[in-house]
Amino acid sequence: MAVTESGPEVVLLMGPPGAGKGTQAALLAEARELRKLSTGDMLRAHVGRGTDLGVKAKGIMDAGELVPDELIVAMVRSELDGMEPVRALLDGFPRTPVQAAALDELLADEGAELTAAVALEVEEDELVRRLEGRARQEGRSDDNESTIRNRMEVYRRQTQPLLDYYDERGKLERVSGMGSVEDVFERVTGVLP
Ligand code: AMP
Numbered sequence: 001m002a003v004t005e006s007g008p009e010v011v012l013l014m015g016p017p018g019a020g021k022g023t024q025a026a027l028l029a030e031a032r033e034l035r036k037l038s039t040g041d042m043l044r045a046h047v048g049r050g051t052d053l054g055v056k057a058k059g060i061m062d063a064g065e066l067v068p069d070e071l072i073v074a075m076v077r078s079e080l081d082g083m084e085p086v087r088a089l090l091d092g093f094p095r096t097p098v099q100a101a102a103l104d105e106l107l108a109d110e111g112a113e114l115t116a117a118v119a120l121e122v123e124e125d126e127l128v129r130r131l132e133g134r135a136r137q138e139g140r141s142d143d144n145e146s147t148i149r150n151r152m153e154v155y156r157r158q159t160q161p162l163l164d165y166y167d168e169r170g171k172l173e174r175v176s177g178m179g180s181v182e183d184v185f186e187r188v189t190g191v192l193p
Contacts, residue, residue: 008085008112009034011192012094014163015120017151018127018134019177020184024120025091027185032192037079038091039072061142064150066095066158073102086112095159100166117166118188120177127152 011034013021022038029036043061046054053075057067066072076093080086086107094100107113122130128148135143142151166172173191177184 006033006085006087008110009087009115010090010107010112011088011115012090012117012166013092013120014117014159015122015177016127016155017148018131019120019122020130020181021091021120023181024177024184024188025089027181028188029089031189032087032089034087034089035079035083036089036091037076037093039075039093039095040091042075043067062147064142064147064154066154069096069098069102072099073106076103077106080106080110083110086110094162095155097162097165100162114166114169114171116173116192117163117171118173118175118191119163120184120188121174122177124152126178 009032011028011032013025013028015021022040025036025038028034043054043057047058047061048054053071056071060067072093072095076090080088090103094103103114131143131148132145134140142148163172163174175184175187175191
């Protein structure tokens with residue numbers, strides 16, 4: 001979809017590990033001229049560069065746990081700071097209620113508001129199948145069986161409740177993430193204004 005005018009736009013892509021957030025985020029960011037902010041990618045870049053943050057994050061990521069909120073919020077804040085207009089696609093953030101509240105504040109500070117929170121829904125068997133495939137192809141160190149199981153559990157416990165948070169604010173769009181990348185992309189663009 002071509003974007004003819006570029007006012008503020010902030011879209012969240014949510015969903016369990018393996019739901020296809022990264023793939024859809026890349027497509028959507030390009031189609032709507034949004035800056036893609038993937039906290040997972042940012043963290044992996046820090047790990048690769050061996051920064052202080054990367055050193056702190058590595059063990060947490062390999063265990064499938066969440067990196068502390070304050071580190072994540074600072075990372076996102078520095079990206080959004082001064083973006084004018086704010087046009088961002090957030091992939092994998094927020095993941096906790098603290099992060100969601102921080103995002104509300106960050107956006108208010110920038111005079112922007114959330115456009116939509118898109119939740120990709122995929123059946124559990126399919127999630128595991130995709131993550132195992134990704135482990136073989138990309139060799140992500142957190143795509144092994146025990147870490148995958150923990151990341152699912154962490155998602156259910158800490159991140160899934162955020163869907164209610166956005167639903168109560170009238171921002172939640174649930175989209176089936178089953179089927180081909182193209183089909184999912186069409187559904188996602190279909191729910192956005
Ligand atoms: P992802 O690529 O989004 O699956 O993220 C990979 C890992 O990075 C997660 O399992 C967490 O350890 C960490 N991570 C990414 N985003 C966040 C976030 N918003 N809050 C806390 N930890 C995060």
